[in-house]
Amino acid sequence: MTRPTLDDIFAEDDEFGLLEVRPRAAGGSNPGDRGVAVLREVTAFYEEHGRIPDTDADDHDEMRLGTIWNRASQTPTDQMIAEDRLGLLNVAAPLQVSWRDEPSTEDVPDSLDEIFDDDDLSVDPSLVVLKHATAAADRHLPDHRAEFVPCRDFELYRDRFEAVQQALERGDRQAIPVKKWAVIEPLEGDFFIRNGLLAMIAEKSEMTARGGSRDHRLRVIFSNGTESDPLMSSFRKSLNDDKTARLVQKVGMGPLDPDWESDQLELSGTIYVARSRSDDPAIKQQRMLLHKIGVTSQDVHRRVADARNDPTFLLAPVEIVAIYELKNLSRRKVENLLHRFFVSARPAELFVTDRFGKKVFPKEWFYVLPDHVAQAAKLIGDGTLHGYRYDVVRQKIERKVEGAR
Known part of the structure; x- marks a missing residue:
């Protein structure tokens, strides 16, 4: 088929008048x-x-x-x-002022003070007020650092260090290198070698949500008679950074071996009762009745030194109102016994909001008086706590009735 030429196209009838162009009048x-x-x-x-x-x-x-x-x-x-x-x-x-124009001499400021004093530079206060930001005074600043201090009860642990050292020298226990970036979950009684010293995990406190992540506070005792209380994440990092760090192998063949838990600590500690000094109205109005019950093996005041940064302590300083020493009793078992005994007095609605806006529900706070804790501690020492119950309505410890649950 032959394609049409332009002459053929223009020769066709202009049905819609598309080719009718009206010339524009000169001058508009x-x-x-x-x-x-x-x-x-x-x-x-x-x-x-x-x-x-x-x-x-x-x-x-x-x-x-x-x-x-x-x-x-x-x-x-x-x-x-x-x-x-x-x-x-x-x-x-x-x-009409243009940026291209040269400014007059009067318009040129003589100093920065003259610029900032210009009323035309006034800024709406709402534009310079920080929102959704933590004030400098309330930022995540620790009240103490995990420094090395003399271990006041090192004599209780001296034999353990000597036994582990001798086992390593005989070859009965192995020192396994800590691989870089290894995720280590230390347990109470575990031994490590860090910076050339034997280090024992003497205490692993209750879990907290410090810094937006779940963590524990440790009590680490070293073979030179010093101790420190770093966060578990900090201790793990120190092991990863130390090229000579070692994990001391446990005794036994594995978790099913009875000897596997032989390093676990069953030494006595201290029961403490803490009262919150929070400014939160919901906590402040009941602070005389609301108390934290804890058990620790380290110095109590050192344990609570960083309370204002710890959700376990309601993100506020605390005062120690009572201390009861344990004698030849398992610290962990005592703490579990006390928390179970007063479980009916635990406030289900108690929570704090951390820096990241997340709600944290501490489980160590109870509506009890220090005298109640003292009485329960005595019953534990006597081995008769199982025969008593706490009446949360009457706020009284009373003997269980025979046959009652």
Whole structure:
């Protein structure tokens, strides 16, 4: 099939008139008519607002009209002058300042103070007030560091260190290198070699949500008679960073071997009763009845030194109101016994919100008095706690009735 040429296309009937092009009149419409139309728009604007339109206005229509008026008013036609009943053509247009223009000497400030004192630089206070940010005074700053201090009860652990050292020298126990980036979960009684010293995990306190992540506070005792209380994550990092760090192999063949738990500590500790000094109204109004019951093997005041950063302590400082020493009793078992004994007095609604907006529900706080804890501690020492119960309504420890559950 032969394709049509342009001549053939143009020779065809123009059914829709597409080829009919009307030439534009030379010179366009009458400029005077356009100027008069703009003058009438500006006159109407002036009568409504009492001013001529601003070329820098936020409103697009006003800005457009002001720009057109500035151009038209520079060369007014005779028709515009005749139509100008308000004398708008004689109104001086606002001075348009351009960044290209050289500033006058008076406009150049002499100092920074003069710049900041300029009223035109005033800023809405809401723009400079920090929101959703923790104040500097309330930031995550520890009240103490996990420094090395003399271990006050090192004599209780000396034999353990000597036994482990001798076992390593005989080859009965192996020191396994700690691999870099290894995730280590230390348990109470575990031994490590760090910076050339034997280190024993003497205590692993209750879990907390410090820093937005779950963690434990450790009590680590070293073979040179010192101790420290780092967070478990910090201790793990120190092992990873130490190229000579070692994990001392446990005794026995595995978790099913009775000797596997031989390193576990069953030494006595201290029962402490703490009272919150929180400014939270919900906690403050019941602070004389709400107490934390804890058991620790380290110095009690060192244990609570960083309370304001620890959700376990309601993110607030605490005061120690009572201390009871344990004698030849398992610290972990005593703590579990006390918490189970007073479980009916545990406030289910108690929680704190950490820095990340997450709710934390501490489980170590109870509506009890220090005297109640003292009485329960004595019953534990006598081995008769199982024969008593705590009546949360009467706030009294009473003997169980025979046959009652």
